[in-house]
Amino acid sequence: MNEQEILQSLNDAQRAAVVGFEKPSLIIAGAGSGKTRVLTSRIAYMIAQGVKPWNILALTFTNKAAAEMRERIEQMIGSSSRYLRMGTFHSVFSRILRENAERIGYTQAFTIYEPSDVKNLLKTIVKDMRLDADKYKPNVLASRISMAKNALITAGAYQASTSCAVEDRQARIPEFCNVYHEYCRRCKQNNAMDFDDLLLQTNILLKDCPEVLAQYQEQFQYILVDEYQDTNYAQYIIIRRLSQLHGRVCVVGDDAQSIYSFRGAKIENILSFRNDYPTAEVFKLEQNYRSTRTIVEAANSVITHNRKKLQKVCFSQGAVGEKIRIMRAYTDREEAELVVSDLIDRVREADDRWSEAVILYRTNNQSAVLEDQLRRRTIPYRIYKGSSFYDHKEIKDLMAYLRLVINPRDDEAFKRIVNYPARGIGDTTIQRIEQLAAERGLSMWAAVDRLVEEQEAKNDPVQRAIVRKVTEFVALIRSLSLARTDKSLYEFGLEVANRSGILALYRAENLPENATAIANIEELLNSMQEFTERCDAEIRNGEREPEEVATIEEWLQGVMLMTDADNDDPEDNNKVTLMTVHSAKGLEYKYVYIVGLEENLFPSQRAMETPDGMEEERRLFYVALTRAKERAVISYAEMRFKWGNMEFSRPSCFLREIDSRYIDSEVDFTAQRVRPEPEGEEPRAIDELRRRFDYRFQQQRQQGASGGGFGGSANRFGRPADGESNRAQRFSRQNDPYRNTSGTSYPHPKTQYDERLERAISSLGNEQRRTLRSVGSVGSPAGASTAPVGDFTVGDRVDHALFGVGEVVRIERMAGDMKLVVDFQKVGQKTLLAKFAKLRKL
DNA sequence: TATGATATCCTTTTT
DNA sequence: GGATATCATA
Numbered sequence: 124m125n126e127q128e129i130l131q132s133l134n135d136a137q138r139a140a141v142v143g144f145e146k147p148s149l150i151i152a153g154a155g156s157g158k159t160r161v162l163t164s165r166i167a168y169m170i171a172q173g174v175k176p177w178n179i180l181a182l183t184f185t186n187k188a189a190a191e192m193r194e195r196i197e198q199m200i201g202s203s204s205r206y207l208r209m210g211t212f213h214s215v216f217s218r219i220l221r222e223n224a225e226r227i228g229y230t231q232a233f234t235i236y237e238p239s240d241v242k243n244l245l246k247t248i249v250k251d252m253r254l255d256a257d258k259y260k261p262n263v264l265a266s267r268i269s270m271a272k273n274a275l276i277t278a279g280a281y282q283a284s285t286s287c288a289v290e291d292r293q294a295r296i297p298e299f300c301n302v303y304h305e306y307c308r309r310c311k312q313n314n315a316m317d318f319d320d321l322l323l324q325t326n327i328l329l330k331d332c333p334e335v336l337a338q339y340q341e342q343f344q345y346i347l348v349d350e351y352q353d354t355n356y357a358q359y360i361i362i363r364r365l366s367q368l369h370g371r372v373c374v375v376g377d378d379a380q381s382i383y384s385f386r387g388a389k390i391e392n393i394l395s396f397r398n399d400y401p402t403a404e405v406f407k408l409e410q411n412y413r414s415t416r417t418i419v420e421a422a423n424s425v426i427t428h429n430r431k432k433l434q435k436v437c438f439s440q441g442a443v444g445e446k447i448r449i450m451r452a453y454t455d456r457e458e459a460e461l462v463v464s465d466l467i468d469r470v471r472e473a474d475d476r477w478s479e480a481v482i483l484y485r486t487n488n489q490s491a492v493l494e495d496q497l498r499r500r501t502i503p504y505r506i507y508k509g510s511s512f513y514d515h516k517e518i519k520d521l522m523a524y525l526r527l528v529i530n531p532r533d534d535e536a537f538k539r540i541v542n543y544p545a546r547g548i549g550d551t552t553i554q555r556i557e558q559l560a561a562e563r564g565l566s567m568w569a570a571v572d573r574l575v576e577e578q579e580a581k582n583d584p585v586q587r588a589i590v591r592k593v594t595e596f597v598a599l600i601r602s603l604s605l606a607r608t609d610k611s612l613y614e615f616g617l618e619v620a621n622r623s624g625i626l627a628l629y630r631a632e633n634l635p636e637n638a639t640a641i642a643n644i645e646e647l648l649n650s651m652q653e654f655t656e657r658c659d660a661e662i663r664n665g666e667r668e669p670e671e672v673a674t675i676e677e678w679l680q681g682v683m684l685m686t687d688a689d690n691d692d693p694e695d696n697n698k699v700t701l702m703t704v705h706s707a708k709g710l711e712y713k714y715v716y717i718v719g720l721e722e723n724l725f726p727s728q729r730a731m732e733t734p735d736g737m738e739e740e741r742r743l744f745y746v747a748l749t750r751a752k753e754r755a756v757i758s759y760a761e762m763r764f765k766w767g768n769m770e771f772s773r774p775s776c777f778l779r780e781i782d783s784r785y786i787d788s789e790v791d792f793t794a795q796r797v798r799p800e801p802e803g804e805e806p807r808a809i810d811e812l813r814r815r816f817d818y819r820f821q822q823q824r825q826q827g828a829s830g831g832g833f834g835g836s837a838n839r840f841g842r843p844a845d846g847e848s849n850r851a852q853r854f855s856r857q858n859d860p861y862r863n864t865s866g867t868s869y870p871h872p873k874t875q876y877d878e879r880l881e882r883a884i885s886s887l888g889n890e891q892r893r894t895l896r897s898v899g900s901v902g903s904p905a906g907a908s909t910a911p912v913g914d915f916t917v918g919d920r921v922d923h924a925l926f927g928v929g930e931v932v933r934i935e936r937m938a939g940d941m942k943l944v945v946d947f948q949k950v951g952q953k954t955l956l957a958k959f960a961k962l963r964k965l
Numbered sequence: 966t967a968t969g970a971t972a973t974c975c976t977t978t979t980t
Numbered sequence: 981g982g983a984t985a986t987c988a989t990a
Contacts (some may be wrong), residue, residue: 183979184979184980185979185980186979186980187979188979211979211980212980213979213980214980217980235980237980238978260974262974318980319980321980322980350979353979382977383977383978383979385976385977385978386977386978386979386980485976485977486975486976486977487976487977488975488976488981488982491981491982545966545967547966549966683980684980685980703976703977703978704977705976705977705978705979706977706978706979708979709979724976727976727977728976729976730976730977743977764981765975765981766975766981766982767981767982768981
């Protein structure tokens with residue numbers, strides 16, 4: 124393609140953003156506005172204008188996005204696109220780090236620790252430092268360390284900071300700064316970096332080695348950043364450093380879709396880009412090519428409620444389209460039924476593929492009910508889960524072998540596999556090695572030699588047997604290390620799988636889970652094979668030096684930065700997709716169902732506590748809405764199971780924020796805003812609930828003993844009896860207050876779900892009504908967590924017989940009781956049930 | 966050293 | 981509720 128052809132298919136705004144590549148640019152790209160097209164066209168256009176591809180650095184957040192862009196650029200300008208430096212922040216900078224590892228105290232073979240390695244390491248540190256494991260939880264520590272690193276606060280800086288110390292004392296982890304310090308020390312000793320290090324260490328490298336900085340400043344004449352609203356401080360500074368001299372930075376993003384602040388993303392980066400680059404030109408891509416006008420305008424009406432935003436008005440020139448349907452359900456189960464029914468009707472009516480529909484939810488645990496319902500109606504579906512292929516135990520184990528071969532200082536890998544598969548090396552032995560390593564400042568691998576020496580001096584026969592086992596393990600790793608040099612990558616991988624004994628372990632028993640484990644291992648080996656073939660092809664095409672054959676290091680590098688999301692193929696199968704709103708970003712579907720639009724769920728309770736949290740949650744809702752091409756359906760339930768309890772909920776405040784002219788709903792949300800505390804609403808809700816409940820069992824009775832009747836629309840509430848309900852039935856017959864009041868008896872066994880639902884309803888009767896009112900009514904959205912509940916309010920000072928004096932910091936309401944989180948002066952935070960705790964208000 | 970029993974956690978998660 | 985981690989125990 125030549126310049127003209129590249130520009131041809133663009134609209135005016137897009138074209139302007141492509142052509143102005145010499146200046147720092149901020150491209151604000153609304154949802155569905157052709158962002159990727161602009162970014163790829165801009166790069167293609169630059170190259171067509173004579174910019175050398177190797178002078179261009181393009182950064183994305185996912186491998187998928189990088190691959191997609193590379194492919195599209197190649198279609199436009201052919202094979203010279205290969206010389207672009209394009210990839211995720213993490214992969215691009217891990218390569219740069221590897222090339223310069225020695226300068227910052229690592230070797231080229233450094234390992235990348237994944238989250239589970241991080242947590243394991245933290246666990247041992249907490250143990251070694253003899254800290255209270257109840258207060259120093261690996262998850263908490265890991266996220267704190269991650270946040271610090273993302274903000275470029277090194278362990279040393281952290282220790283020196285008084286404000287950090289104050290925060291840690293408040294969080295009751297005053298020793299955190301020392302944990303952080305020790306963690307960094309051990310990572311370095313293990314020659315390992317975590318994900319956040321890839322950014323932090325890059326910054327350290329660029330700061331401490333001016334010649335390296337100069338080299339890359341020279342090389343990367345043009346820098347482009349995708350999804351700029353999701354960059355964190357570390358990434359922001361890297362970009363600033365690299366672009367310092369020439370300032371040719373182009374960032375693309377949508378502030379309205381910034382949804383990752385909990386991972387350290389700073390929306391401020393995009394909001395204040397013009398302050399950082401005063402000469403920057405701003406391009407706004409406001410035309411939405413994805414959705415109907417109704418959807419675009421409804422989404423706009425929601426996002427105007429945010430204060431922090433860049434001015435833009437998205438519009439669609441497509442059809443007006445259908446209104447957004449809002450469905451109310453009584454329970455989470457009914458919600459699933461309604462949603463799935465609607466989905467089936469819609470897809471069948473239009474004779475569409477199932478893959479045109481997606482169901483989005485705020486939290487993963489909401490998928491269970493939906494899944495259940497889809498299974499009943501025998502609709503094909505797939506769940507898009509965050510969990511990665513590399514989370515599987517068998518993969519981690521195999522990877523640990525590979526890691527240890529490459530980097531013997533990787534203690535986490537060593538510990539994982541030294542006795543796996545079991546070779547009689549007990550905990551005490553491992554601890555002994557660890558201790559030796561700590562004493563001498565060695566890696567565990569190196570400490571094994573000391574162990575051998577020690578044993579030879581003592582010549583204790585029991586010890587000798589143990590030491591023999593350990594040396595056998597060492598010999599195994601050594602010989603695998605030799606195999607690495609004289610075999611192909613795939614053969615090497617196979618040899619590791621075999622000689623480690625992992626494969627044998629899974630082959631020993633013919634269980635279905637073993638079969639999947641073996642399949643996973645095979646897949647891992649296949650990826651080695653593919654990698655080898657790709658490298659060979661590149662050598663043949665002259666894109667790669669002949670001596671640069673595929674190495675395990677290179678493969679491992681790629682693999683460690685890969686997630687499941689990279690190797691899925693959404694198009695290939697005809698299935699309804701279920702996923703969180705977060706993972707839906709960047710995707711589009713003809714039919715979008717957004718479920719669980721309830722206070723404390725969407726928006727989440729935690730987010731409601733801060734204004735920024737609310738705004739982010741609103742952006743999340745905006746992202747959800749703008750996934751829809753033709754039709755968006757939103758649902759909520761009035762009660763739902765949470766942590767095993769039935770809990771009441773009220774409609775999300777976001778429902779009120781959608782301009783009512785785009786809505787088709789049985790409930791008028793604007794009316795509720797006018798009348799914030801409707802009196803007498805709750806008892807009616809209960810009555811209605813009871814009526815429904817009666818109806819349901821009458822239906823079941825009519826259906827007879829077959830008890831099923833799902834699949835048809837006649838009995839939307841039916842559920843086939845399951846084997847477990849005998850006990851439940853007996854229980855309910857004897858003990859059921861509800862049966863006495865209504866005279867209804869149950870001819871068929873109930874499920875646990877029914878039973879709990881019923882209990883929840885019966886518990887509503889009298890004394891809990893007051894609690895219900897504060898839960899079930901429509902109040903001010905922000906006031907939710909501070910509103911008085913029963914006798915307690917957040918901020919109350921209370922006295923407990925055992926724990927002493929404390930302050931109520933959080934309240935959670937449950938059907939029959941409330942859960943209080945109290946921060947006690949002496950013992951810290953405790954969760955108590957108000958019913959039992961016998962708290963005295965001070 | 967494996968296994969069953971008990972404690973503990975519980976938004977979201979591109980790398 | 982449920983998945984996972986840790987623990988006790990033989």
